[in-house]
Amino acid sequence: MECRVLSIQSHVVRGYVGNKSASFPLQVLGFEVDSINSVQFSNHTGYSHWKGQVLTADELHVLYEGIKLNNVHHYDYVLTGYTRDTSFLEMVVDIVQELKRANPNLVYVCDPVLGDHGSMYVPQNLYPVYKNKVVPVADIITPNQFEAELLTGKNISTEKDAVEVMDLLHAMGPDTVVITSSDLPPRLGDRFLVSLGSQRHVRPDGSRTTERVRIEVPKVDAVFVGTGDLFAAMLLAWTHHYPNDLKTACEKTFSVMHHVIRRTISYAHELAGPGRRPSPPQLELRMVQSKADIEDPAIVTEATLIS
């Protein structure tokens, strides 16, 4: 497989978020991963302390210029995630647009990280940039419920609402939308959460069709960091292998997440000891230990087609 991804995300010295979370699994699956590190921090910001440096929009541009001058700015995928800086995000948009001119088949996988559980955790002025500039050039987006509601201005209370919101997101640009988590009531009980996906296809005869899926995912009693970055990377990989089968792509992606998370939580509890809550360092994803699951995930979640 010859498939090159440009991933523009954070780098942490220790742990698995941003590029650290995305690169290894994609490489293990045979993707060539070029990575621009938007920051270099000692560790993610959920630890007691964190220190490091950020890349400016200018510096990002300089790195891209180097790639361009060598005539190697040809990518099959671009992958982006957590950003805090509007000028950086706008530079990313310019780069994506140029890369799409170089390769019109380029697929931009975008995690529109804005917030969760009802509140934004990035500066508010990123919202119009995502809405008006980023999402329109995205081909695959992975918002959570809050981000999906924010981007469309519509609340999700029922599955029907979710379907409408995903259709609104399609209308903004991306043909593939996965709402990574929602607080819709799961059919399998309260130990699960509901995720949804929607993919627009054009049939050979030119007519359009939409595949919609609903996935019930086992809940985990812990706060993980970097799982969203792993999710977007694995959705990239599995939609690449199943471009017209969102159901299978989602089953594989959610299953990988499940294996990595379960391995991580077992290990974290072992380290912390009985009755103790694991710390952020102890909860770092067990990424290298999950290589076999990443390569060939046993399917443990079920997606059902919905209309």
Add this chain to the structure above:
Amino acid sequence: MRTAVMECRVLSIQSHVVRGYVGNKSATFPLQVLGFEVDSINSVQFSNHTGYAHWKGQVLTAEELNVLYEGIKLNKVNHYDYILTGYSRDTSFLETVVDIIKELKKANPSLVYVCDPVMGDLGAMYVPENLLPIYKNKVVPLAEILTPNQFEAELLTGRKISTEDDAIKVMDLLHEMGPDTVVLTSTDLPSKRGDQFLVALGSQKIRKPDGTSSSQKICLDIPKVDAVFVGTGDLFAAMLLAWTHHHPNDLKTACEKTVSVMHHVIKRTITYANGVAGPGNKPSPAQLELRMVQSKADIENPAIVLEAKVLQKSLDQKR
């Protein structure tokens, strides 16, 4: 039955390139594939390595390196089994690396520092000259495993290598400077297998409980390749780390595996590069980037393609 998962954490302080495989890009994936936890500090971020027609990017200052280390320390996660360093151009950066290693060794006295003392090749230095005294006086004394080429070994010891005996003497001098494991990654000594081969040598000091030490000296004839690769030295040091970890008292096996991995990656790379360049065309630097992700199976379990020769087991009655 559950097999024990290896818990081994490496701190690698090397370059990052957006595209391609040098420095941390070359070292990280193979080590992760072999199950090592790799923490990486990127000493620079460049678009690509400096052998391309163009390159652009930013460097990390000694101060910024210190800040990153401070973050790790404040969280009390400054515990490593290995440190790995390579190409550096900045004396103050290198000196900060030395300080960090000393501190990490206080935190874990069993820490193993794997050092590629990158200074030059083929008779010329390609880093600033003022790095030599720092390597000689501060870095090498801290290293447990050293991977100089012939030029670097000669520079560090002040002694030329014209014969196998010279090489043995130079490796012993390097042991006296610090590292118990030394691999001369390439030399221009004549190979008994002919001029399509280059000679590499290794020496590992084994300290016995009674205070005496012996050393195992080995020699390898490595098939030459008709191309200039970048990043292979970084891959070599990383894989030597991995295979000496699994074979800590058997430098022969560790080197056979390391050199074999190199062979598979290089063969795959050169085949691909020639294919992309087309018949009669010399592949470009971009085309010669190591086929790293495609070599995952070879990295995990390298088929051994050469045998190291044990030269001698010498007994030194040193205490």
